[in-house]
Each structure stands twice: as structure tokens, then as C-alpha cells.
Amino acid sequence: MTENQNDNEVKENDILERIKEYIPADADFIKAVYEGPDIAVYVGNISALYADDRIIKNISAAIKKKLIVRSDSSKLLTPEKATEIIRQIVPPEATINDIKFVPEFSEVYIEAFKPGLVIGKGGSNLKRIVMETKWAPKILRTPPMNSDVIKGVRQMMFRETDFRKKFLTSIGKKINQPIMKSEWVKVTSLGGFKEVGRSCMLLETTHSKILIDCGVSPEPSLRGSSANASKDENRAFPYLDSINVPINEIDAVIITHGHMDHMGFIPYLFRYGYEGPVYCTPPTRDLCALLLFDYIKLVQKNAGTPLYEEKDVRKMLMHTITRDYGEVTNVTDEIKLTYHNAGHILGSSILHLHIGEGMYNIVHTGDMKYGFTKLFDPADTRYPRIDALFMESTYGGPNDITPNRQDAEMAMMNSIKETISNKGKVLIPLFAVGRSQELMLVLESYMANHPNFKMDVPVYLDGMLLEASAIHTAYPEYLKASLERMILSNRSPFESEIFEIAKGERSEIVDKGPAVILASGGMLNGGAALEYFKELSSDPRSKLIFVGYNSSSSMGRRLQSGASEVVLPDADGKLVATKVEMKVHTVEGFSGHSDRRQLMNFVSDLRPYPKKVFTMHGEESKCEDLARSIGNKFRIEARAPMNLDSSRLK
Ligand SMILES: [Zn+2]
Ligand SMILES: [Zn+2]
Known part of the structure; x- marks a missing residue:
């Protein structure tokens, strides 16, 4: 030495x-x-x-x-020789799609339609590949549905191996510094407290600074500066400028899930100097890519200036470190992160953060569903320790009780049947990620289980929801076991023959007979759904069915509240008043959020009990009522902080 x-x-x-x-x-x-x-x-x-x-x-x-x-x-076989051996070991039924060698990491990526067959029983094929080629094999699934996003992200990662190696080494050095004992733990609410949108929280200890989520408001009019940006723009983004923490002093950003209100502001951090890691699950990374690139396109289409450019999104993706559920990971020398299933959307997670050696434990729910869905198991309720619980309150009001799923599905199918028998078309506008796939599964299983129900009309899929569904098929292990089995055995309900992918002109579909149209564009503020709505709004036989959240200033909310006339852009972008003759129906019960009862059950079923609860991600009255009710029922300290509140936890 x-x-x-x-x-x-x-x-x-x-x-x-x-x-x-x-x-x-x-x-x-x-x-x-x-x-x-x-x-x-x-x-x-x-x-x-x-x-x-x-x-x-x-x-x-x-x-x-x-x-x-x-x-x-020096020990690696040449790629040619190794390829030959891999092809001998892996049975042809695995259908290898691509083999890529990454000498920087001594790894070989094998992409196949059936990864299980590449891996072999108990990993036997992988073991043989290592032993015989000396390359460490990594397996990737080729999604059965084509996904440009997954292709793009994977290509980028291969292209940037050099950068990734340097980045990971420098992060590793930082994380592996000798543990410094912190004297205190503190959180500051930077967005999404007593409101829905721009979720962001700063977790600080004596030695670490971590951001949990960093999103934008769901109101598109609030995001990106455009000619008609409202004075509410300062409600669109987290209060990062008010905390006196330079962006480059943040040690890590942790994302709970790939919705814009939880991650839509992260590329902006990279634009302004953040160079650190972003932690998320693998599907969350891909959903971020899908939604962030789409956001930039959408703002540009509306002649606005996006908050950041594509290169900033790419920079963010290059800095992601993905972790699966259950993997314990140091994000700084003293803070360990574990992702748990949140049941909300693909890859969504509840965070468990362990600070110091048993000093403090935080559970942060992100958005979560503690109830039945066709896509996911309900949110996890088992954690090693919970000193403080931060929980969402979207439906935390005393009257936020949604109908059970069976009733909701019945209401949905009856509503569809009625319109079809009147020779109308059903338009269901959906958020591309989450509700779209849930609704596809509802329609698919209803048809499969009711052979007598001859709907005999096409179910068209249009817009970004197709790409989002493809990403679901790339990660079957993140779905419910029954659904995973179906996808693994080539019976993916997302590719059921009841669905037709909308190709060509949308007016052609509109001119044809009765149909069900699932289209992206949840609140009718844009996307494929708005295009169909323009064509169908004057048809009294047709029906618009809402199944998800409409924000207060959205077109969707206006229609839901019974507006008989709305202003729509025509082909040249000119705004024209349009009469709404189409029927409008809202079916509740398909939410990816827990309703009030499920939120209370979640707390009640948590093991161990949390010592303290903070509510967030809900309108003011809901956050407050939920906190009060939890406090009364479970006799624990429960509060609804507002944005910019700080709490010392330890
Ligand atoms: Zn969400
Ligand atoms: Zn959210």
C-alpha cells in the first residue's frame, strides 16, 4: 500500500x-x-x-x-465459434431471433421468441453456454407483437455499451463508499401532495439526497409552453427550484411507474445537468420511452415548445438502472431499495427503502391497486419494516366506492350490445398504458366465455395502445400468472382474433357497419380517439363510453358532464363548434387505482403495521379524509402534507 x-x-x-x-x-x-x-x-x-x-x-x-x-x-471464444455452439445447445423451437456479443462486458445477448427454451430446465442450457463459450449469456424475449420501442431501447443500449460501462463504474464507486452514519432523515413534498399530478418527493439524510418520482401535471394544457399555455403553468411541474438543492447534488432518482405524472419531468433534470442514475423496473423503462417520445411529438404537433428534446429522453434512458421486484439494491452507501408489485400498471411498484443499518424504513406506494384486475395481482402487503408509509389517495374520499368488477363488466357489455343492435358504433377512448390492456382482456374473455353472444362486429384497435400492448407481451412475468401462462403458450389474449388493427383511413372504419373501437387518447384531448370522435360525434346511434379518469379541463370531462356542443379542430386546424349527437356513457369499476375500501383494506392488511402514514396523490379533501380515517381506525399518526411541507422522520 x-x-x-x-x-x-x-x-x-x-x-x-x-x-x-x-x-x-x-x-x-x-x-x-x-x-x-x-x-x-x-x-x-x-x-x-x-x-x-x-x-x-x-x-x-x-x-x-x-x-x-x-x-x-482473453478466454472468450470468437463470436463465430460461440454462435455455432449456442445454436447447437438451444433447441430450434426456441426460435432465436438475434445473437449479439458485447465484448466490453463479456456478455452475449440471445433474443428469442421462447426464452424459456433458451434457458433450459433449471438453467441447464445457460450453464452449458457459459462453460463451452465462456461468454455470460443474457436472455431477451422477442415480444410476440412487434414493438418499435423495445427494439429502439435495446439497440440504444447496445450502441452505448462504452458509455454504460463508464457510467456504471462511476456510480458503483459512489455507492460503495464506506457507509457514513446519518443522524437524521427528512422528506420534502415537491409535487402531488393534496393534488393529482407532478408527483415528486425529496428524501434526504445527512449524507444522501434522493428524488422519488418526478412527474408533470396530467393537464396537457399545463405542460410545455405553447401559445395558449395558461397562467396555471406553475402548477405543472414539481417545486424543484425552491429547495436549494443543485440538480447535480441529487444522488439518485427512483421511479415508481411509467405514467407521465410520475416521470414526465425527469428528462428535464438531465437537460439541466443531472448525470446520476434513474432506478426503475425494466417494463417501466420501456413505458417511459413510449410516453416521453410521444409527449414531445404531441407538443410539437400543437405548435408548442416541449420542455425537453428527444436527446434528453435518450440521456435519461442511458442512465437507467433496472431492477426486478424483490431485488435489494443499494442506491447510496446507506439506502437500500426494493421494488414490490403495486398492481397498478405494467411494472408499477411500491418502494421499500431501508436507511442505515435498521435506522429507518419507508414504504411509498406510488399508484397502486389493492383489488381485482385481469392484468395484475393486487399490491403487495408484506414488508420487512415500515416506519413511515406514503400512500396514494386518488379515490380516498368517503364516497369513492366503485362498483365491483363483475357489475362493471356487465354494465360495459350491456352498453355495447345496446349500441351494436341499434347499428351504431362504440368508441372507447383509453389511456394507452393500463386501461387499454385491461379493457382488451375484458372484451376477449367475455367473448370467449359467452359463445352465444354473437357480437359479430369487429373490435378495432387504434393508436399508441398497440405499442403499449406489445410491451406487455415482452414482460409476461410481470403479469398475473394465468395471463403469463397464456402468453407463454402462444395464446396471448392481446392477439386474439376478435381484435383488428386499424389500418388505412379512419374514415373507412367509420363508413363501415357497427363496430367497437378502442382508441388511445384517454381524456379525448388528442390521439386516435379524438379523430374518431370528430367523425362520430354527429351520429345519434353511436356511443362514447368512458372507463377512466377525465381531468377537470379535458374534453372528456365536458362530454361526461353532458355538453351538447364542443369546439373541435377541423382538418385545417380551425376550431369549429360541433353539436354532439352521439350518446355518452361512463362505466366505473375498471380503475387501476384502489377505491376507498381497498385503500383502507390495504392499510389493515399491511404487515407489519406502519408507525406513521402520509397521504398523497389525491385532491385535498380526499387526502385529508383518508388520513383522518386511517388515524381514527388504526390509532396511528396519519397526516396529509401539502406541497413544500418538510417532515423530519428521524
Ligand atoms: Zn399511475
Ligand atoms: Zn399517478
């Missing part, structure tokens, strides 16, 4: 040295390096580590970190 090495380096080496002691001698240890929150070990003889499945697991457990094992580059 030389004299100029400081204490940090000694400690750092300690961790990496410790791993060396666990590596069997015949594995021929070469080096260990930090890679984001994980540690990568390079060896001369990788086979020795795969000889017994327990070796890698035991080392991971001992060092309390994920261990990645790699061959030294």
Missing part, C-alpha cells in the same frame, strides 16, 4: 478483496470491479464458478450485493 492512498480506497479495496477470498482457486480470479450497485468479477476459468449452483449465490449473500461473473476477455 502506498502512502497516498486515502482511507476510502483502503475500504473500497476491502470489499473487492473480500470477494477474492470466496472465489475458488481453480476459477483463477483476475479482478473485481464495481458495476452500478453490483460487483462484477472477472475470472480466467468461469466454468469453475458454474460447477456448483451455490457458489455464486453464497458469495452474493456474504457480500450482500449482486455478484456478476464474467470471463476475462
